Amino acid sequence: MNNTLKGKIALVTGGTKGIGKAIAEKLIREGAQVIVTARNKPEDITGYHFIAADLAQPESAEIIAQEILDRYGRIDIIVNNAGANTGPRGGYAVLSDEDWQEIWQLNLMSAVRINKALLPSMTAQQSGVIIHISSGAAVLPIWDVTMPYSAAKAALNAYSKSLAHEVAAQGLRVLSVLPGMVKTPLMQEYLEGLAASMKISLEEALKVLTAKAGNLPLGRMAEPEEIANMVVFLASPEASYVTGTNVLMEGGLIPTV
Template sequence: MSSNERDRLDGRRALVTGGSKGTGRAVVARLREMGADVWTTARTMPAGYERPDRFIAADTSTLEGAALVAGRLAEAGGPLDILVHVVGGASTPSGGFAVITEDQWLTELHLNLLGAVRLDRALLPAMLESGSGVVLHFTSIQRELPQYDASLAYAAAKAALRTYSKGLANELAPRGVRVNAISPGGIETEAYERFVDRIADGNGLTREAAKQTIHDSLGGVPLGRFAQPEEIADLVGFLVSERAAAIVGAEYVIDGGTVPTV
């Protein structure tokens, strides 16, 4: 295989969850640039979406949503070659452990752990039958650096996703399917920029001062900024390509140096 071919994904089918905006959208664009036939799923299809024939509107945090996605892909025929679980997020109110209700714990677990588990269970058998494939789970630096005030349930779910991902990798590698994880720190998405605006407006700060406040809450970001969605997508592109053919069960941290440990 030539050097150029190792960077290409021509003829491969991919699914990206949470692919309608932010990091997910950047991942979809990167995989398409590399030649893949990319499907994406999110709760709502954006207005004017350029490939509606490759979009599945579904809530993958639910049993019904996962089944809908698996059904649509089965109708399209053939196994997936690439599965990238980007979807995730935290919606817990601030106030520490005591304010996290039973329902809120379940919401975070379904979105950040069990949705990926269910889709894997539905989609990996065909991938295994074909004898090849790549799965990427998006974890978070919060599995190592949990923030207790408003995202403890999210951090716990992402830690569980990492453990699940490592065990799955060990099981599937002998059968030709590679499983790895990506652990992002802060990402400068549209949602992050809106969060910066709220911090700035609520505290009478400039946007730069608001960003510094956010960085300080994490103990600092040595790089001085969060990652761009396209930088995360570049890492995805590498890990699903043939250049990463010997990488199995790894977790790649991309956080500008935020996690202060080796």
């Protein structure tokens, strides 16, 4: 791939760290004009347009959409990457309504609202790609680690499939990418918390987590850049016949066909 997205306008939510940052950087290298959202402005925003926004707040989507359309007049690629597994460990009994609501808002409703705000401009131009960053946890939930997160991401997958069917006739493509365990700052924070709660080392915490998930056939976590490579390929004309698909990138972790 070489400048395959030159001139395209792309939005990456949660794009200042981890997978989102890698996606934004890859989109820039492929020639896209990139808009990144996050709650906090990073020190270096060279190469992209930054919009501060908390996507757990319903009004944020309209504010983001208005700024993009006012400045650029259109949107070609939406990568709904914002999300996190913020709930406490321990299963149903320790999860409050507030835990469920927080996870649902960030991992599902943020994407629903962003899409709703920007889809009219995409349908008007009869082109566009929407990619949801879901999770392998949607198809391999771990009851004491990912219960509400898995439920929200599974709902995101179903929503993505439905939306793909609805907008295909308008020339739009909609997909989901489902990473497994990825070496990101959020994963590091999670492992540190797990290690502290269990009074074990980081290496032991990683072994505990991978054992719960069924171990990693490739023997390592993914790098954020590996996820970014797939996302940018799917956003490109080279994937023009791919839509409505949930693309697993979990290093062989999911044991089913």
